[in-house]
Amino acid sequence: MPNKRCVHWFEDIRLKDIPQVGGKTASLGELCALLVAGSGRVPDGFALIADAYREARTAAGAWGELRHLLADLDHHNVVLLAETMPQSTLTTKRRISSATSSL
Numbered sequence: 219m220p221n222k223r224c225v226h227w228f229e230d231i232r233l234k235d236i237p238q239v240g241g242k243t244a245s246l247g248e249l250c251a252l253l254v255a256g257s258g259r260v261p262d263g264f265a266l267i268a269d270a271y272r273e274a275r276t277a278a279g280a281w282g283e284l285r286h287l288l289a290d291l292d293h294h295n296v297v298l299l300a301e302t303m304p305q306s307t308l309t310t311k312r313r314i315s316s317a318t319s320s321l
Contacts, residue, residue, distance in 0.1 A: 224267055225266060226247075226267060227262065228243075228260070228263040228264065229247070229262075230247070231247025231250075231265065232244065232248060233247075235247065238267045238269070239265045239267055243265040246263075287309060
């Protein structure tokens with residue numbers, strides 16, 4: 219990802235950055251700006267852009283495993299998702315972390 223800033227500081231993130239950092243992080247950036255403007259104190263923080271995360275998964279070859287873990291989930295069945303997602307999410311996080319730890 220040459221010539222791309224992979225890290226964005228919360229103080230620099232606004233709602234316009236949703237495509238790069240996601241909605242929750244963009245909202246956090248806005249909240250930080252409001253708190254600082256009102257003399258609030260906010261600890262420094264940062265976000266990795268979504269492309270950096272995707273690139274790490276690609277470099278680790280983790281896409282196939284991720285697709286395999288998510289293939290059987292019925293995203294239309296909310297009750298089943300609520301029952302199975304905690305374990306599926308934990309398994310997915312562990313496998314992605316393991317696959318990308320050497321990068």
